[in-house]
Amino acid sequence: MVVLTGTSSRAHEVKYRTFFSGAAENPSNPSLGTGTALVTMDLDLATMHVQASFSGLTGTTTASHIHCCTAISGLPPTDPSTVTNVGVATQTPSFAGFPLGVTAGTMDTTFDMTLATSYNPAFVTASGGTIDGAYTAFLNGLAAGQAYFNIHTSFRSGGEIRGFLFQVPEPSGLLLATIGLTGFAFRRRRKS
Numbered sequence: 001m002v003v004l005t006g007t008s009s010r011a012h013e014v015k016y017r018t019f020f021s022g023a024a025e026n027p028s029n030p031s032l033g034t035g036t037a038l039v040t041m042d043l044d045l046a047t048m049h050v051q052a053s054f055s056g057l058t059g060t061t062t063a064s065h066i067h068c069c070t071a072i073s074g075l076p077p078t079d080p081s082t083v084t085n086v087g088v089a090t091q092t093p094s095f096a097g098f099p100l101g102v103t104a105g106t107m108d109t110t111f112d113m114t115l116a117t118s119y120n121p122a123f124v125t126a127s128g129g130t131i132d133g134a135y136t137a138f139l140n141g142l143a144a145g146q147a148y149f150n151i152h153t154s155f156r157s158g159g160e161i162r163g164f165l166f167q168v169p170e171p172s173g174l175l176l177a178t179i180g181l182t183g184f185a186f187r188r189r190r191k192s
Contacts, residue, residue, distance in 0.1 A: 012043040016142055018149050018163030020054055025150075025159050026085055033057040033103075033161045037149050038168075039066070041113075041139065048111045048118070050095065052149070055104035059155025063094040064107075066149050066165070068123070069141030085158075088120040089138050089147065103153075113138070143167070 016039045022031030035054030042049070052064070068089035090111070094100060097109030111118045119134045127133040141147045142165060153160040 014041045014043065014142075015039070015168050016041070016147075016165035017168045018165045020149070020151060020161035020163045022156075022161050024148075024162050024164070025156065026083055029156055029160065031056075031058050031155065031160045033151075033153075035151070035161065037163065037165075039142075039149070039165055041142065043139075046113045046135065048090075048113050050097075050107060050109055050111070052098070052107040053105075054151060054161065057103040057151070057153050057155065057160055059153030059160055060101045060103055061099060061105070061151060061153055062157065063092075063100075063152040064098040064150065065092060065095055065120070066090045066147055068138055068147040069144070070146045070148070072146065083148075083164075087122055087126070089123045089134070089141070090119060091117065092120045 018037050018039075020033065020035040020037070022029040022033060025031075033054060033056045035052065037050065037052035040049040040051075041047075065088045067086050070083050070086050072083045095107065095109065096111075098107045099105035113135050114131060116124065116131055119131070119138075123137070124131065124134045127137040138147075145164065145166060148162050148164045150159040150162040152158065
């Protein structure tokens with residue numbers, strides 16, 4: 001079962017935000033780079049809209065993606081060094097549409113989460129070997145606060161800045177959605 005908290009202007013859209021920093025990396029680093037990202041999951045269309053902006057990086061960008069799913073829940077983690085780094089869930093080596101070779105930039109791209117190309121093949125394999133399984137695992141990881149957006153650079157190949165994704169707006173109520181309902185919307189989207 002997926003448990004989604006909060007409300008949004010659309011009943012089946014869930015938004016997650018993060019703020020990037022070098023201190024949020026594991027291990028942390030002295031980067032002065034900053035940025036934000038908004039990830040909007042449309043459960044009716046099975047899409048992920050990623051809007052990101054960053055600046056002040058020490059190195060030039062080499063990759064960016066979302067890692068999932070850590071063993072730590074609850075956001076933001078008070079001490080990122082206690083969070084075990086985990087594998088990449090989304091496209092590798094980098095999101096399509098993410099600017100590479102720069103120290104500042106923006107991204108505004110929508111991904112069809114019914115396509116294998118939206119995921120790291122290793123994440124699909126670890127999620128039961130199907131796109132449905134990867135989609136479900138990714139949604140559960142986001143909802144549980146177990147996903148982080150990472151920007152890798154020539155300064156820190158393991159990640160110069162990152163941030164854990166947390167749901168917005170802050171929870172004011174509970175919206176319960178079962179995997180069956182999400183799966184139904186996912187299958188309906190794939191058939192059309």
